[in-house]
Amino acid sequence: MATQKKTGNLKELYKKLVIEHARKPQNFGCMELHSDSSKGVNPLCGDKIKIYILQEKGHISKISFEGVGCAISIASASLLTETLKNQSVAQAKKYAKNFIMIMNSNHESSENKKKFNNRDLETLMAVKDFPTRIKCATLCWQTFLSAIEGKDIVVTTE
Amino acid sequence: MNNKNEINQVKNSMESFRSDFPVIDQLINNKKLVYLDSAASSQMPNQVINEVSRYHSNDHANVHRGIHSLSHRATETFENTRKNVSEFINSKNTNEIIFTSGTTESINLVAQSYCRPRLKKNKKILISHLEHHSNIVPWQIVCEQTGGSLDVAPINQDGEIITEKLIDMIDSSVVLIAISHVSNALGSLTEVKNIIEAAHSKGVPVLIDGAQAISHIKVDVLDLDADFYAFSGHKMHAPTGIGILYGKEELLEAMPPYKSGGDMISEVTFSATTYNDLPYKFEAGTPNISGVAGLGAAINYIREIGIDNITVHENSLLDYMTSELQDVDGIRLIGTASKKVGVQSFLLKDIHSHDIGTILDHQGIAIRTGHHCAMPVMEFYGISGTARASLSIYNNHEDIDHFIKGLDKVITIFN
Known part of the structure; x- marks a missing residue:
């Protein structure tokens, strides 16, 4: 009989904080007054997201998102807005690049949690143990980077 | 072939065919695999x-x-x-x-x-x-x-x-x-x-x-x-x-x-x-x-096996699966045609189908989630996707019972 080593812990993936953010996402909705925006889609699953940013004096003074997706993608986007609000643009970009890199790195395990330097974001580290769900967590961060870098493209995870 | 005895006879004989499919006999996350994704791709018997x-x-x-x-x-x-x-x-x-x-x-x-x-x-x-x-x-x-x-x-x-x-x-x-x-x-x-x-x-x-x-x-x-x-x-x-x-x-x-x-x-x-x-x-x-x-x-x-026997077996399983699903709290069945073949799509409360899929997979249950390459159908129902369980020769009532039990865990996690 073929067997498989046990994968990630479900309770770690769907922590209370993740479920709460998925149920009641922060900064959710269209922001009419914005300096940057971008769309992201996952063509395989149909998840869609749009991120709105208002930049003022090199800082992100306001940020919101709207879209449809699973608990992981909505929670990740909600946490993104909370994390990046009031950050300098340079710092926010660093956060996003770091998040995507850690999520996609084969060498980092979920135990290596210190990298984010942010307790709320660290709850998403469990996603690394569910390889089919990593794209759910990273889509909004890629979309954020696209918006802040002024790229006029729809981000896709494929 | 609606006679109950005939259905039972088919059911018993179908059980012996299950062992022809080596891939079914494995553990996923230390749980017996329940494969309910044959509409995406069916498994091969040893003979093939x-x-x-x-x-x-x-x-x-x-x-x-x-x-x-x-x-x-x-x-x-x-x-x-x-x-x-x-x-x-x-x-x-x-x-x-x-x-x-x-x-x-x-x-x-x-x-x-x-x-x-x-x-x-x-x-x-x-x-x-x-x-x-x-x-x-x-x-x-x-x-x-x-x-x-x-x-x-x-x-x-x-x-x-x-x-x-x-x-x-x-x-x-x-x-x-x-x-x-x-x-x-x-x-x-x-x-x-x-x-x-x-x-x-x-x-x-x-x-x-x-x-x-x-x-x-x-x-x-x-x-x-x-x-x-x-x-x-x-x-x-x-x-x-x-x-x-x-x-x-x-x-x-x-x-x-x-x-x-x-x-x-x-x-x-x-x-x-x-x-x-x-x-x-x-x-x-x-x-x-x-x-x-x-x-x-x-x-x-x-x-x-005989294609007619397969039809009887799968129809009886589909009837069972559909009636069990109907009893699940917060379920909405998508696709309720009077004549159907081996597939049931559904929504569960406001839980996204990918989350349902991951939590079921964790229990060894394989279903398909998302738009199933049929976006216009999803658009017709005003939804982005469904969870879909699909049946084949090798499935049995035990598979359905595991699947329904698996859905309880989905509900528990999201409550």
Whole structure:
């Protein structure tokens, strides 16, 4: 009989904080007054997201998102807005690049949690143990980077 | 075959077939695998796996090309399977069976070879709202190429093609009707025989996408009087990368080749090329010979069990699964056609289907989540996707019980 080593812990993936953010996402909705925006889609699953940013004096003074997706993608986007609000643009970009890199790195395990330097974001580290769900967590961060870098493209995870 | 004793007899005999499928016998996350994703791809029994291996170990060579023994044996396996397919779907002639890479290629072949020369402005292809993307996009492309248009017959809230409305849409401007025998997203069984009869009375040919029907119900292309019938090996317990296009001989004869290269010619000079006869005209290049060998074994396997027994078994499981699902708190069934084949799509409270899929997978239960390559169906219901459980020969009541129990855990986590 073929067997498989046990994968990630479900309770770690769907922590209370993740479920709460998925149920009641922060900064959710269209922001009419914005300096940057971008769309992201996952063509395989149909998840869609749009991120709105208002930049003022090199800082992100306001940020919101709207879209449809699973608990992981909505929670990740909600946490993104909370994390990046009031950050300098340079710092926010660093956060996003770091998040995507850690999520996609084969060498980092979920135990290596210190990298984010942010307790709320660290709850998403469990996603690394569910390889089919990593794209759910990273889509909004890629979309954020696209918006802040002024790229006029729809981000896709494929 | 609605008699309870008969159903029980089938149930008992089907249980013995389960052990033919080695992949089913494994642990996922330390739980017994419950495979409910056969509509995406069905599993192969040992008989098919062994035949593919036997072919590779003993007979492999190129077909129709060599005079040596291996080439002869490979050709024999290849052509015997063509005969086998012909008998399985009851086609009049063996040369009406074209090997392709799958249903998608079969449909593309008809789009480019049959429809492209016939379509033009004011001519159209008629499909339904129920179709898989592979029975939508090839028609959109050929319409773009020719100026033709695509007409879409409506479905009702149960997820059934409204047959009368589709029939009303047939007129002399329709070049071809292309509809699925069974919906991949919802499992609805289309009244293909009535539609074909009505279409023929108006002189319009019909292509049936049979990918989701072929391993579940008896398919008789002569009885249906289908003009084209497309299906895939991997949805009938054969390997991936092999498929079939059945077409009526007189239609196929009149069609130009779809792709070109070796094996589809009878004579090549730099000034002109004469095309080979059917079916080889449509089979340029070295084909998927081992896939064909596996397909032959899969057909033998289905015949051994009996397609009618399979239908009875799967219908009884579907009835059980549907009634158990109805009792789950917060469930909404999507696709409630009166005649269905082995598939149930559903939504659970406000929980996204991917989260349902991950939590079930963690318990060893494999289902499909998302839009199932049928975005227009999702759009019809105003949803982004569903969770879908689909059945096959090897499933049993225990699988359904595990699945329903698995859904309880989904609800617990999200509460």
